[in-house]
Amino acid sequence: MKNNAQYAARLSVAPMMDWTDRHCRYLHRLLSCEALLYTEMVTAPALVRGGAVHLLDFSPEELPVALQLGGSDPGELAQAARMGQAAGYDEINLNCGCPSDRVQSGTFGAVLMKDPARVAACVAAMRAVVDVDVTVKCRIGVDDQDPEKVLPEFLARIVAAGCERVTIHARKAWLQGLSPKENRDIPPLDYDLVYRMKGLFPNLHISINGGVTSLTQAQTHLEAGLDGVMIGRAAYHQPTDILCTADRDIFGLDHVSDPVDVVRAMLPYIEAHLSAGGRLHQISRHMLGLFARRPGARAWRRHLSEGAARKEAGPELVEAALALVAPAPERQAV
The missing domain is CATH 1.20.120.1460 (Four Helix Bundle (Hemerythrin (Met), subunit A))
Incomplete structure (x- = not known):
């Protein structure tokens, strides 16, 4: 197995609260030797102020694994990122996509799409203190934002700050008026916009997320020129369908798990x-x-x-x- 997060990001299992804990990841690693796995979101305040270092526990067999952080304070995120690297994670990912009220109340998640300068500052602060990749998971926009306008600006900011990989959930997040569950289907996905971002940022490693329920769909996105595909609920509820043949179908290896x-x-x-x-x-x-x-x-x-x-x-x-x-x-x- 190549312990390389960028290589593994060709197919990844999304960070999902209450689901992608260490036991889930251990299971998923037995199903696929190659796919990149993510932790549940861990908040930087919990690590830095709360001392909840047990949240960083994982088994070496799970590697490669990315730590997803939630937060909006550059200094605090930098400390949390340093802790994540010391714990052995292959990547530090900043959550700019979760629309839940609980996340909004902490001034992080999808609400950060409204403040690209702050996100850039957070990325730069983390990049300055760790050697592993610092990445971002974001939406195409939030609320009444025009994704065609805000997404390129957002990406330009984080790239300038040192982000070389991003995962884009191809659906706008609604911070008010829709529950996170409703926001899974409303408003519609815009895959073409994500494809256009790859054209605008050819050197940026872009993974797509949202609505992908099969490896066939994943292959379609890869063939369209994207660098990676992230799958969420389908990988959890039908892990065999997604992960058993992933090493063969996505990574080209002679390996299928049973x-x-x-x-x-x-x-x-x-x-x-x-x-x-x-x-x-x-x-x-x-x-x-x-x-x-x-x-x-x-x-x-x-x-x-x-x-x-x-x-x-x-x-x-x-x-x-x-x-x-x-x-x-x-x-x-x-």
Whole structure:
């Protein structure tokens, strides 16, 4: 595996709050050796002022991994970025795309699209103190902004500040009047605008995000000239569909993973987590979609969902659930 975030960014799994924790990432890495994985957003104040360094914990097996930071104070973000690099992350990413009220109240996320000068200052401050890539995840605009006008200006600012990679969610964010859930579908996506940005900034590594639900769609964006594709909910809910063949279809490698083998490879990890005082459901909740749309998928989900929260639940529950999916004799690895 090439431990290179820019190379891996050809396909990445989006940072998703409450979903892409370290257990989720460990699972996803077993499915794909190459895709770039992101943490949940970690706020710079939590690290710098709150001392919540446990939020930086991850397993070396997850690499390459990017740390997504939330914040708007250049000095604080610089300290958090330095902590992220020291922890071993391959990339520091600034969140300029999340529209939730909780994020807005902290003056970061998508609201930062309205203040490109501040974002540039934040990028420059982080670039000054770390050697790993400093990247930005943004929207095409917010509220009543004209994306055709504001997005090029925004990108020009962060490029001048030292940002060489950006992920653009191809949908405008509405900070008032729409819930984050509604904002997933409204207003419409504008992929063509992102394509035009690649033409305006040919040296900027641009990944596209938003509405991508298959590797076929990802390949279409790559063939259109973009450098990478970031997939969110589809990679979480149907991880096998997105990640099992990603190393072959997106990275051109001779590697396809099998979800049955991946479940078995998770068992030692589960054992270690339980031995450290953890609970099975903290890991198994990320595994529910492994057999989506396959025979036995419902039985797999039900068995895990109903049993994993029990205090005594362990690897044997996972093996019993797997027996409801995998045929006998043992399936051969692909």
